[in-house]
Structure formats: structure tokens, C-alpha cells
Amino acid sequence: MMNAKMMNVSETEAVPCAGGCGLFGTRKNNNLCSLCYKESVRKQLAALRLEPETKPSTVCPPTSSPVAAEEPVVIKQRCGKCQRKVGMLGFNCKCGHMFCGSHRYPEEHSCLFDFKQSGRLDLARQLPLIRAEKLQRI
Structure with a gap:
């Protein structure tokens, strides 16, 4: 023990x-x-593994530019109205901007997107116009 x-x-x-x-x-x-x-x-x-590891091909020469070798720059997500960091909790608006929880509604951030016209176009696509043929008089 x-x-x-x-x-x-x-x-x-x-x-x-x-x-x-x-x-x-x-x-x-x-x-x-x-x-x-x-x-x-x-x-x-x-x-x-059954498949071999992927190795860089020799067909294309490696790029020598220092910009391509660096990792892409991460853009921090910020509210379009108050510039507060929103991270993963940001709300995308139809106007194309991201907003925090306080400014997510169109009335709060003075949205320029025309929701009425967008709704009309959606309805026109979803509901085709149905017209009956004219009756011939006897």
C-alpha cells in the first residue's frame, strides 16, 4: 500500500x-x-493518418512582400452611433452599420433605410398579381 x-x-x-x-x-x-x-x-x-500532410507546393514561388506575410488586421466592431465596442453582441442594421443594444432600433440611430419601400417590394415578390380575364359580352 x-x-x-x-x-x-x-x-x-x-x-x-x-x-x-x-x-x-x-x-x-x-x-x-x-x-x-x-x-x-x-x-x-x-x-x-492515411493521407499525407499538406506541404507547400513548389509550383508557385512564395511571396516576398512583408504585407502578405503578416496576419490580417482585425477590425474592432463598434457602434455606429456612440462608438462603443460591441464585440459579438452587435446588431447589424439594414442600413449596413452595426449598433449596440441601446441604438439597435432604427428610431434610435436615425436610420436612412426605407423600410416601407423594402416591405412593398418583398410583398410584390411574394404575392404575384392575379387578374381575371375580361368577360366577353354576348
């Missing part, structure tokens, strides 16, 4: 990472830290 307790302690004992990243790993993870262990598992799974 004492031996089993000692074994659990030695399994969870922190040792320097075998990957050389400077963090501490455990014997349970092959002396790797959590980051290196995840990477090694990914490499093992990629080797076990």
Missing part, C-alpha cells in the same frame, strides 16, 4: 521538459510539458 502511494507521487513529480522549452513536465507525459506533449501527440496523429 505504501509502494502504490510512492508510485503516484513519482508519476506527478515535476521534471524539466525533455523538449527543451524550459518548462516542467511529468513522467506521465513522457517527461514533456503540456505544450510539448500536445505537439508530440499531433505529430503522432499526423503520421498515423
